[in-house]
Amino acid sequence: MTNEEILEWYEKACAFHTKRAPGLAIGVAMVGACRERLGSVKDKVNAVGESTSCLCDIIQLMTGCTLGNRYLRTYDELGRFAFTLFDRADGRGVRASIDLGKISAAETPELHKFFLRTRSAAVKAGGEARLKSGEQVVKEFLQIRNKIIVLQDVQIEKFGKGEKLPAAVCKTCHESFLYSGTEKECATCRGDLKYYRPA
Numbered sequence: 001m002t003n004e005e006i007l008e009w010y011e012k013a014c015a016f017h018t019k020r021a022p023g024l025a026i027g028v029a030m031v032g033a034c035r036e037r038l039g040s041v042k043d044k045v046n047a048v049g050e051s052t053s054c055l056c057d058i059i060q061l062m063t064g065c066t067l068g069n070r071y072l073r074t075y076d077e078l079g080r081f082a083f084t085l086f087d088r089a090d091g092r093g094v095r096a097s098i099d100l101g102k103i104s105a106a107e108t109p110e111l112h113k114f115f116l117r118t119r120s121a122a123v124k125a126g127g128e129a130r131l132k133s134g135e136q137v138v139k140e141f142l143q144i145r146n147k148i149i150v151l152q153d154v155q156i157e158k159f160g161k162g163e164k165l166p167a168a169v170c171k172t173c174h175e176s177f178l179y180s181g182t183e184k185e186c187a188t189c190r191g192d193l194k195y196y197r198p199a
């Protein structure tokens, strides 16, 4: 991808994400490079995100792997700014990450601070300072992106079409739910997962 193409996608990504964040531009370049390296696939491209971050929005926007079609899954417990795109047919994949060791604090200071989360208090507070810093991070990133994006050929351990759970009707709330065995009630009525209460 050219820098112009990255910036075009960046604008689309900001709209989708509903706010400007430099990580989006970085994600665009990572997904573009990763998809290119993966090349043609036998089945569908699937994705694994190593955190639920702005990277996931880029994956959804650029590859069509979404949470809804279940071509995207995320491992929040990893918490890394990285992801893998792979062929669902055979699990052949490419993992993309950032080599922090190649980001110079002297030559690209704002990008360096961005990744180490040490941008100034004024930037962290938001507003104009944050926007300005964000654009500077993008500018510095575009200068050295080819040096810091790491692409690694990998083999996915678990691939293929995910199992589709059958649906049943809960005997208490009468809503349909996906069940994995013999339970007669949904997790909420069983008391296993209550994320809301009647107001």
Ligand SMILES: [Zn+2]
Pocket (backbone or CB within 6 Å): 170, 171, 172, 173, 174, 175, 185, 186, 187, 188, 189, 190
């Ligand atoms: Zn229920």
